[in-house]
Amino acid sequence: MVRTGVLFDIDDTLVDLASAMTRALGGSLIEVLPPGALASLGLAAGVPVADGAGLSAHDAEARRRWLTFSEHFVQDVTGAYDDYLAGRLDFQSMRILRLHRAAEPLGLRIDQELALRWVPRFAQLAETGVTPFPDVQPLLDVLDAHGIPYGAVSNNVEAFQRAKLGYAGLSGITVVVGTDTLGVTKPDPAIFHEGARQLGVLPEDCWYVGDNPVVDHDGALAAGLKAVHLDRGVPGSGSSGNSPVPGFVRPAGERRVIHSLSEVPALLGLDAADRESVSAGDAV
Known part of the structure; x- marks a missing residue:
């Protein structure tokens, strides 16, 4: 691992x-x-x-x-x-x-x-018509440079999301777990655990970053991952799947919130040069 x-x-x-x-x-x-x-x-x-x-x-x-x-x-x-x-x-x-x-x-x-x-x-x-946010590729480049594996876990079917990533120029994200991969959706712990397994990391050593405070942040945290709520301030972002989930109990405590992926290197403990290289993507 x-x-x-x-x-x-x-x-x-x-x-x-x-x-x-x-x-x-x-x-x-x-x-x-x-x-x-x-x-x-x-x-x-x-x-x-x-x-x-x-x-x-x-x-x-x-x-x-x-x-x-x-x-x-x-x-x-x-x-x-x-x-x-x-x-x-x-x-x-x-x-x-x-x-x-x-x-x-x-x-x-x-x-x-x-x-x-x-x-x-x-x-x-x-x-x-999908396009990546400008802070995405700079962060992926930093993760690649440090040998940190990454992937995606989505509440949509895997093939559909892989195609979407391809249209956005992000086909380099090879680990993609969808709702049909295991037949479960976020916030079920199994879907997060499968993502960590495919990366070759333990759940407790895996970060999860998503825009939905419930199914992304709270779901990942409940599954034992290090959860981050990405609040870009985009209207409509994080709205779907925000309803109460039967049987799901929100973990106690404050949510860890960031407003740009340029903040991720600091969470990972990477050096200042890496943080600056990702922050430059915000200005594009």
């Missing part, structure tokens, strides 16, 4: 899934929905600008409607992904349910036939 290893969550920890989903949502709906439905969602003139500067009153209302809709969808405020993890929904049905629930507050009902046409296009754009 080597001395230590690091496991990461994937979505909104290594890759910016929230931004990719927002872009994919707008692009796919513009291709599928009729003009009246697009107007209801604030998409009649295309996806509203992000900063909202210099908008007319009409444009500002369109932007408000789009933000209401897209944030509801991306942040999954009604917990559809939790239902998927619990086996109550398949993956496609989960995404369509999120679409319907996000549209309802704006008084729009999206026809099921249109939703079925939308979902594969959204899936394609979202999966291929």
Whole structure:
């Protein structure tokens, strides 16, 4: 066994899934929905600008409607992904349910036939549109330089997450444990233990970094790993899987929180030069 290893969550920890989903949502709906439905969602003139500067009153209302809709969808405020993890929904049905629930507050009902046409296009754009956060590769380079093994443990199926890492340019992460690897999901201890086993480290010598305070930090800590909650301050990050988990008891004590992966080398006790090389990624 080597001395230590690091496991990461994937979505909104290594890759910016929230931004990719927002872009994919707008692009796919513009291709599928009729003009009246697009107007209801604030998409009649295309996806509203992000900063909202210099908008007319009409444009500002369109932007408000789009933000209401897209944030509801991306942040999954009604917990559809939790239902998927619990086996109550398949993956496609989960995404369509999120679409319907996000549209309802704006008084729009999206026809099921249109939703079925939308979902594969959204899936394609979202999966291929992911990008890594700028602090990811500098950290992986430091871990490689020190011979520290790393991998990922995710609450999604392994092949899907491997493909996502490939699109993000992170195919060098070869250890990937998904929900189908052992047939369990975070925060089940077995999924964290399998990640540590594949790295060749003991659970107590393995760090786990993720954006979800419950299934990532608390789950890893309960499994005996050294847990870190990565709070990037990204809207929608850490939302899915944040509901109470039946039978799971949150470990006592304060959570260890970081705001960038540039803080990981210090946790591992690496020298100042390594910390600075990762911090440079934050400024990219």
